[in-house]
Amino acid sequence: MAAGLGVKAAPFTYVAHALAVAAAVMVLVWCISFRGGLAFEADNKNLIFNVHPVLMLIGYIILGSEAIMIYKIFPKLNHDTTKLIHLILHAIAIVLGAVGIYCAFKFHNESGIANLYSLHSWLGIGTISLYGIQWIFGFVAFFYPGAAPHVRRGALPWHVLFGLFVYVLTLATAELGLLEKLTFLQSSGLDKYGAEAFLVNFTGLVVALFGAAVVVAAVAPAHVEEPEGYAPIPVN
Amino acid sequence: MAAGLGVKAAPFTYVAHALAVAAAVMVLVWCISFRGGLAFEADNKNLIFNVHPVLMLIGYIILGSEAIMIYKIFPKLNHDTTKLIHLILHAIAIVLGAVGIYCAFKFHNESGIANLYSLHSWLGIGTISLYGIQWIFGFVAFFYPGAAPHVRRGALPWHVLFGLFVYVLTLATAELGLLEKLTFLQSSGLDKYGAEAFLVNFTGLVVALFGAAVVVAAVAPAHVEEPEGYAPIPVN
Numbered sequence: 001m002a003a004g005l006g007v008k009a010a011p012f013t014y015v016a017h018a019l020a021v022a023a024a025v026m027v028l029v030w031c032i033s034f035r036g037g038l039a040f041e042a043d044n045k046n047l048i049f050n051v052h053p054v055l056m057l058i059g060y061i062i063l064g065s066e067a068i069m070i071y072k073i074f075p076k077l078n079h080d081t082t083k084l085i086h087l088i089l090h091a092i093a094i095v096l097g098a099v100g101i102y103c104a105f106k107f108h109n110e111s112g113i114a115n116l117y118s119l120h121s122w123l124g125i126g127t128i129s130l131y132g133i134q135w136i137f138g139f140v141a142f143f144y145p146g147a148a149p150h151v152r153r154g155a156l157p158w159h160v161l162f163g164l165f166v167y168v169l170t171l172a173t174a175e176l177g178l179l180e181k182l183t184f185l186q187s188s189g190l191d192k193y194g195a196e197a198f199l200v201n202f203t204g205l206v207v208a209l210f211g212a213a214v215v216v217a218a219v220a221p222a223h224v225e226e227p228e229g230y231a232p233i234p235v236n
Numbered sequence: 237m238a239a240g241l242g243v244k245a246a247p248f249t250y251v252a253h254a255l256a257v258a259a260a261v262m263v264l265v266w267c268i269s270f271r272g273g274l275a276f277e278a279d280n281k282n283l284i285f286n287v288h289p290v291l292m293l294i295g296y297i298i299l300g301s302e303a304i305m306i307y308k309i310f311p312k313l314n315h316d317t318t319k320l321i322h323l324i325l326h327a328i329a330i331v332l333g334a335v336g337i338y339c340a341f342k343f344h345n346e347s348g349i350a351n352l353y354s355l356h357s358w359l360g361i362g363t364i365s366l367y368g369i370q371w372i373f374g375f376v377a378f379f380y381p382g383a384a385p386h387v388r389r390g391a392l393p394w395h396v397l398f399g400l401f402v403y404v405l406t407l408a409t410a411e412l413g414l415l416e417k418l419t420f421l422q423s424s425g426l427d428k429y430g431a432e433a434f435l436v437n438f439t440g441l442v443v444a445l446f447g448a449a450v451v452v453a454a455v456a457p458a459h460v461e462e463p464e465g466y467a468p469i470p471v472n
Contacts, residue, residue: 005393006390006393123440
């Protein structure tokens with residue numbers, strides 16, 4: 001299907017990069033300018049929470065997205081090098097995601113807020129667990145020790161499909177997190193139509209479009225075949 | 237990519253049907269047993285709200301999902317008949333979705349609650365608009381009057397890709413809606429770890445798995461080619 005789209009992956013990677021920068025700036029403006037900044041230790045526990053959206057979006061989702069697109073960002077790079085970048089970026093994303101989740105628990109525990117009751121937390125824990133399983137499976141099958149060639153060939157489409165499933169779940173979890181936090185703030189009096197509410201909602205829209213660009217970049221081919229009958233006429 | 241999975245769509249349609257039944261039962265139990273029932277006119281405005289999740293999940297998402305999978309549910313049916321079912325089911329889904337959205341506005345307006353400030357509402361309005369545009373484009377290009385064959389051939393993969401993008405956005409919007417409503421109820425005192433909270437969260441998980449099954453059913457082929465070298469040996 002993806003090959004039939006007749007588009008190359010490259011332009012979608014450019015769009016994704018631009019939207020990633022936009023989303024990163026938006027979440028930083030939100031957490032620093034509107035919410036007071038970031039801290040691992042603070043009397044104002046909200047500053048500990050603020051690390052959570054920043055790390056989940058920039059560290060976990062954006063780095064993970066670059067890892068997904070890496071084969072399309074550098075289509076001419078040596079395959080083994082690209083694979084190494086792919087697995088290292090995903091590993092960093094998982095670690096930063098885990099630190100981000102730790103900050104959410106730390107904020108809850110130091111503020112007397114209950115843990116793990118919301119759909120955001122359920123999906124989030126489930127998703128990062130699947131992400132880790134996917135990473136281990138990919139490492140063993142495709143990197144070290146590496147499965148037999150026919151097993152790899154059969155496993156690759158499933159690696160891509162399951163990887164994109166987990167990726168879309170991370171995006172959905174991010175949307176849930178943005179809505180959940182904003183709902184808490186609004187029930188504590190934040191203006192429903194104010195600048196901060198619009199910033200957070202637009203961050204959600206940018207993340208959705210970013211994710212769409214990443215998925216298309218992942219499934220679109222790096223090179224498009226010339227359609228039959230329109231191939232360049234050979235010179236000699 | 238999808239063809240390389242080596243699986244047929246059929247089993248995924250069965251899984252999707254089973255999960256659709258589960259999700260439908262869960263949202264009905266929630267809105268009727270836990271939330272007091274459904275009504276278009278009532279002094280208890282909450283009953284008007286309750287129509288919203290029921291219509292959005294059963295009418296909009298589940299009917300729309302069946303429309304998406306119809307070519308894989310009946311792979312041997314005449315193509316024109318399947319196409320007609322596809323567009324009629326999608327049309328019914330859009331109408332029921334619009335009625336469901338109307339009930340949310342009606343509940344807000346009759347209860348003095350603000351409209352269209354949350355990410356759920358933004359994504360929801362955006363998604364059903366895109367859904368409608370997709371339907372009109374599909375009707376004109378593939379049904380009546382129908383574009384020229386080479387235009388259809390070029391447009392079909394984009395119809396599938398954009399359709400699945402809109403579909404995943406409807407799923408994300410549903411997850412946001414479940415979380416938003418439950419967050420409101422919990423901030424009004426509903427038990428965070430009670431039966432109702434778990435029912436709603438599990439509905440969210442079932443919807444996510446349902447959506448995954450529908451997407452795989454949509455992209456997997458109706459028939460799998462025999463792998464080369466393993467084709468049945470001709471009799472004569």
